[in-house]
Amino acid sequence: MDIASTNFENVGPFTRAWEWLKALPVKLWAMAVEFANKMKKLGQDDPRRIVHSLKVGVAISLVSLFYYVRPLFDRFGENGIWAVLTVVLVFEFSVGGTLGKGLNRMLATLSGGALAVGVDQVATLFDGTGQPIVLGILVFIIAATVTFMRFFPALKARYDYGLMIFILTFCLVSVSSYKDDEVLDMACQRLYTIIIGCFIAIIICICVCPVWIGENLQNQIANNLEKLGNFLEGFGREYFRLSEEGHSTDDDKSFLHGYKSVLTSKDKEETMANLARWEFWHYRFGFRHPWNRYLKVGTLTRQCAYKIEDLNSYLNRESQTPPEFRSKIQATCTKKSMESGKALMELASAIKTMTPPSSAKPHIAKSESAAKGFKSLLQAGLWEEIDFFEVLPAATVASLLVDVVSSMEKIAESINELATLARYESAEHIIEEEKEAAGSLHLQPIPPCSSTSGEHHVITIDQPSRYLP
C-alpha cells in the first residue's frame, strides 16, 4: 500500500480511481472481518444477546404459522399479519420491556379501537359529504390531544408506547371505517390477532431464559458500589506510593478508572426501574418491590462518585508531600480509604445476595474511627513547623476521604432501609425457617448447609407436602 500511495502522486485521476477500485474488495473483506469480530465479541460479552436473537426468531416463525396453517388462515385471514407485526414490535430484551410494551399495546388497541367504533357510529349520522368531514375533524382533535399528552412526564415514562398505539389504532380504524362497513368485525379481528401476538411474545420471553430487568438493576447498583469500593481499596496505597516515590509502578491501574461509568449512570438506572415495575412476582421480587429505593441508593452512589472523581484528580498531580507530614497522616488515610472501600464491597454483596448488610458494619465502624482520628490529629496543634503550600494537597485528600466516609455511611443507611422494605433475609434466618418448616412436617432438622443446597432441600420438603391431606 505504501508503494501504491507514493505512486499516486505522479499518476492521473483515472489510474488513481482504478487503483482504488482494485483495492476495494480487500478493503471490504477487511471491514467484513472486523465487523464479524466485533459481533463475536458482543456475543461473548453477554451471551443472553444471542439467546434473545434466537427467541425473536422462534417467536416470529411461530406467529407466521397464522399464514402457513390453513385452519388458522381461514379463521383470521389477512389480519394474521397484525400478529407478526406485533411480535416484531413488542419483543424486547427484558421481560419488563416486553410486558410493558405488550400490555400497553393490548390496552391501547382495545381503547383506541373502541373509541374509533364509537366515532364511526357518530359519523354515520351524517350524509355522504358530511361523513368524511366529521371523521377528519374528530381524527384531528384526538390525534393532536393524545400527541400533546405524550409530553406529560409521568405518562411518557411508562405509557408512551401505549399512547402512540392508541393514536395509531384510532386513526387506522376510524379512517378505514369510511370505506369498510364491517368496521366492528375488522377491529375485533385485529384485536384478537394483536392479543395473540402479544401473548406469544410474552410467553416466549418469560419461559425461555428470561432476562429480568429488575435483577439487572439490582446488579447494576451493586456493581457500581463495587467499582467505588475497588477504587477506594487501592487509592490510599497508590496515593502515598506516588507522593513518596514520585512515580507509580507498572501494576494494573484499571481499578482506578472503573468508577467513571458511575458518574453518568442516572438515566440508565431510571429506565431500568421504569421497566422493572412491569415485572410481576419472580424469585424474591414482587409487584411492590421498592424500586425507588434502589434509585435512591444509586443517587447516593453517584454523590460518592463525584467525591472520588475529585480524589482521582489528586493522583495525577505532581506534588511532593513533606515526609514528616506524610508519616503523620499516611496510616489514618490508608485506613480510611481501605475500610470504606471494604464496607462498600460488603454493601454491594448484601444487595446481590439480598441479605441484611450486617457484615459491612465492622468496616464502617473502623473507617469512622479513622476519620475521627484524623480530626483529632489536626486539632492536636502539632503543625507549627509545616509549609502550608506543600501540605495543602495531602491535607485536602485526607479531608476528602473524611467526606467519602460520611458519604459511604449515607449509602449504608439507605441500603439498611432498602433491606427492611424489600425484606432482605439473612442466610441463617432462611435456614431457620427451613428448620421450622421441617419441624412442622415432623422431619429431622437439617444441618446448616450452603444456600443452594438449602433451596434444593426446601423443594424436596415442599413437594411431598403438596400431596399431604
Next chain:
Amino acid sequence: MDIASTNFENVGPFTRAWEWLKALPVKLWAMAVEFANKMKKLGQDDPRRIVHSLKVGVAISLVSLFYYVRPLFDRFGENGIWAVLTVVLVFEFSVGGTLGKGLNRMLATLSGGALAVGVDQVATLFDGTGQPIVLGILVFIIAATVTFMRFFPALKARYDYGLMIFILTFCLVSVSSYKDDEVLDMACQRLYTIIIGCFIAIIICICVCPVWIGENLQNQIANNLEKLGNFLEGFGREYFRLSEEGHSTDDDKSFLHGYKSVLTSKDKEETMANLARWEFWHYRFGFRHPWNRYLKVGTLTRQCAYKIEDLNSYLNRESQTPPEFRSKIQATCTKKSMESGKALMELASAIKTMTPPSSAKPHIAKSESAAKGFKSLLQAGLWEEIDFFEVLPAATVASLLVDVVSSMEKIAESINELATLARYESAEHIIEEEKEAAGSLHLQPIPPCSSTSGEHHVITIDQPSRYLP
C-alpha cells in the same frame, strides 16, 4: 371530609363504601382539574409542544385523504393505511428525529421488501409442502441475525429503528407472499405509500415552525455553562457571608442549585447529537457541523460541575473561618469565583450567538491571575500562627476554586476549537463581508447595523443578483 373520616371508625363496611362512592365524583373532578392544570403548565413551559401536536393532527388528517378522496383510494386502495401508519410512527418533535426515522423507514422498507421478494423467488423453486418450511427457516435466520445486529452500539445509536423496520417488512412481505401471488406488486404499493407518508411527515415537520434539535443541543450546552457561571458568580459572596455571619440572608438561592442538572446531562446530549446528525443545512449549521465538539464541551462542563458539586457541599457545613485567615483569602477567592463565572457566561453567550469567544478572554486572564495570587499567598510563609484544623475547609475551598479555574480554561480552549471548526464569525466580520459583497455589486457600503437587518440586507442584495446576466 374530617367529619366523615371520624365517623368512619364507628360504621360498617357498606356505609364506608357508600361514603367512598359518594366522594368519588368530587375526587375524580379534582384529579381532572389537576391534570388540566399540569397540561396547561406543560404548554406554557414550551409552546412548541402545542404546535407539534397540531402539526401531527394536520399531517394525519392530510394523509387520511388517501381514503376520503376517490381517485387516490382507487390508486392505492387498502394500502393507503400504511401511509397513515407511517405518519403516526415517524412524526417526531424535532426535525432530526423525523428525518432520521423517515429515512430509516424508507431505506429499511426498500431493502427489507427487496430481500423478501428475492427469498420468495427462492421459495417458489420448492413444491407445496417445502415452500412454507423454506420460508420459515429463512425468516428465522434473518430475523435472528438482524435482531442480534441491533445490539451493535454504532448501529443502535442511529439505525435501531431502521433495523426493526427491516425485520418487520421482510417478515410481512415474505410471510404474506405465501398466500398472495402478487407479492412484488403489493411490496411496491406499500413502499410508495410509506414513502408518501414519510414525505408528508418530513415536509410538515420542516415547513411549519420547525424544531431543529441541533439548535436545541447548542442551547443546552450554552445553558449548562450559564448554570455553572451563575453558581460561581454568586458562590464567593455567599461562602464568605456564611463563614462570617454563620447564617445566610433570605435572598433567592436558586442560582446555587441550577448546576445539579448538569451533572447528569450526558445521555440527553448524546441523543441530541445523534439526532442532529440527520439534520441538513439550516441557518449556520451544515451536514458536517462538528457535533462531536459540542459533546466534548459538554463533557468538560460536567467535569467542572463535579468540582462545583464539591464546592457546594462546603456551603452547607458549619465552620467558622478565623477572621485573620478569611481577610487574607477573601478578596482573591471572591475574584477567582466571580471572574471564572463571568468567563463561563461569556463562553455561553459565544456559543449561543456563534461568535468567537473573545469577550471571555479578559475574565479568564483575571481569574488566572487571581489563582496565581492565591498560590503565591500560600507560599509566602505567613502561616505560622494559624490553627490548621480551623483553616483547612476554607483553604480547600480556595484550592477547589483554583481547580475550577483550570477546568474553565479547558472549556474555553475546547470552545475555541469548536469556534474554528464550526466557523463561528464575529459580528464585525459578518458586517465586513456584507460590505464587500455590496462593494462587488457596486452598491454603497452599508452603515453597521444589527444582525437581523444585516441579514435582511444580504437578501435584498442577493435577490437582484440572481437576475443579473
